[in-house]
């Protein structure tokens with residue numbers, strides 16, 4: 001088991017500088033194919049600093065998407081029947097990979113770097129660069 005998503009140099013710099021930490025979220029065995037969660041998660045430098053994240057698994061690859069709409073910040077929900085994340089506030093929609101597919105949001109969901117080590121899923125507490 002190794003990195004499912006390689007940390008970018010920016011993330012490694014954050015680890016070294018202490019501005020970000022990896023947080024254990026869940027055992028990989030509990031992460032099923034498709035969308036899992038939401039899980040409550042801390043985000044460095046944000047106020048309030050808790051957000052919900054969804055873990056999206058495709059084979060051995062796990063992606064962490066922040067469950068915060070990029071329009072005005074409402075919490076989004078995964079709607080399995082539509083295979084989309086949907087925002088109840090103004091109707092924005094996102095694909096399973098976090099890409100905005102319907103506005104008014106114009107930006108994709110925030111991502112967090114994911115590491116799988118010893119069967120545990122760890123997520124970086126800072127948002128990944130887009």
Ligand code: FES
Pocket residue numbers: 069070071072073074087088089090091092103104105
């Ligand atoms: S806050 Fe999500 S569509 Fe406006």
